[in-house]
Amino acid sequence: MEYKISLIPGDGIGPEIVGEAKKILDKVCEKYGHTFNYEEVLLGGASIDACGVPLTQEAIDTAKSSDAVLMGSIGGDAKTSPWYKLEPSKRPEAGLLAIRKALNLFANLRPAYLYNELKGACPLKEEVIGDGFDMIIVRELTGGLYFGERKTVEENGVRKAIDTLTYDEKEIRRIAVKAFEIADKRKKKVTSVDKANVLDSSRLWRKVVEEVAADYPDITLEHMLVDNCAMQLVHNPGQFDVILTENMFGDILSDEASMVTGSIGMLSSASLNETKFGLYEPSHGSAPDIAGKGIANPIATILSAAMMLRFSLDLDKEADAVEAAVQQVLKEGYRTVDIMSEGMKQVGTKEMGDLIAERI
Ligand code: IPM
Numbered sequence: 001m002e003y004k005i006s007l008i009p010g011d012g013i014g015p016e017i018v019g020e021a022k023k024i025l026d027k028v029c030e031k032y033g034h035t036f037n038y039e040e041v042l043l044g045g046a047s048i049d050a051c052g053v054p055l056t057q058e059a060i061d062t063a064k065s066s067d068a069v070l071m072g073s074i075g076g077d078a079k080t081s082p083w084y085k086l087e088p089s090k091r092p093e094a095g096l097l098a099i100r101k102a103l104n105l106f107a108n109l110r111p112a113y114l115y116n117e118l119k120g121a122c123p124l125k126e127e128v129i130g131d132g133f134d135m136i137i138v139r140e141l142t143g144g145l146y147f148g149e150r151k152t153v154e155e156n157g158v159r160k161a162i163d164t165l166t167y168d169e170k171e172i173r174r175i176a177v178k179a180f181e182i183a184d185k186r187k188k189k190v191t192s193v194d195k196a197n198v199l200d201s202s203r204l205w206r207k208v209v210e211e212v213a214a215d216y217p218d219i220t221l222e223h224m225l226v227d228n229c230a231m232q233l234v235h236n237p238g239q240f241d242v243i244l245t246e247n248m249f250g251d252i253l254s255d256e257a258s259m260v261t262g263s264i265g266m267l268s269s270a271s272l273n274e275t276k277f278g279l280y281e282p283s284h285g286s287a288p289d290i291a292g293k294g295i296a297n298p299i300a301t302i303l304s305a306a307m308m309l310r311f312s313l314d315l316d317k318e319a320d321a322v323e324a325a326v327q328q329v330l331k332e333g334y335r336t337v338d339i340m341s342e343g344m345k346q347v348g349t350k351e352m353g354d355l356i357a358e359r360i
């Protein structure tokens, strides 16, 4: 089969890790007889440097015309990078938010699970880890606080800033449906996270999620307040299957969940619209402190490419092969520095990519 894939290397370690993911995709093409036509898309700081803005219409059009988008990471060091001297709407992150909106990527899936091979990297005590954990956070990605009206004003000499958090029932319903569909293929439990003891948007969220749940009688629904959820993630992570939540809560909880696994360099993510189209990126950021050093872990991006094969291109056995190759390399004891432990063999970004490609 022939597919068109947009590649967004982005900033920081982005170009290095996307380079390795492309190596893997090329190997998949060779082995399974596919053709992937790549087109590079600028986003974030790279786009600011080349075009003066973090996202251009041309970039949106290219992404839209492809079957899927694979991204590295965007953004730089807020203290030192000139990108952060620009007004907020022209900074790298604004480009990421804008492309999510332009492509209608309302469903962000962020799996967080404990790798058996990497148990030692998990910061939790053994009795808390128990039999391990395997959850997926389903984060609403194009609504809520990050997209509401905002402004900063001065009233009677006092500075004041306003952000608005809005959700309508359609936005809640479509993300809830995604969460239930995913739970249906997993352990059949949805934990919907909100702040319904305070926020109107959360009270509507809860009602709509309950309406959706009525169509999925086999799935257990529970509601959890976000502050409690933050605690439960470190107290008893094994209780979660699918966590369904709004944009900002999902942003925060997904960072917490990935850190709890001890291997943030391993976790992939997908951002999907109503069709098969999606943007795939690692759950971690651009790590400007280690950019260009050849030591970044490319596995999260490689696993994101596997998710892309599965969800957007329907290439299940190819996705399985990539995931199995990653597992194999870990079993053989190869580690990048972020997941290194005693007795293992430390390798750099490129070697890790080569090792995985060889095993496909
Ligand atoms: C993420 C990031 C982004 C977000 C930033 C860079 C705008 O933190 O993907 O989680 O908050 O969505």
Ligand code: MG
Residues within 6 Å of the ligand: 251, 252, 255
């Ligand atoms: Mg985040």
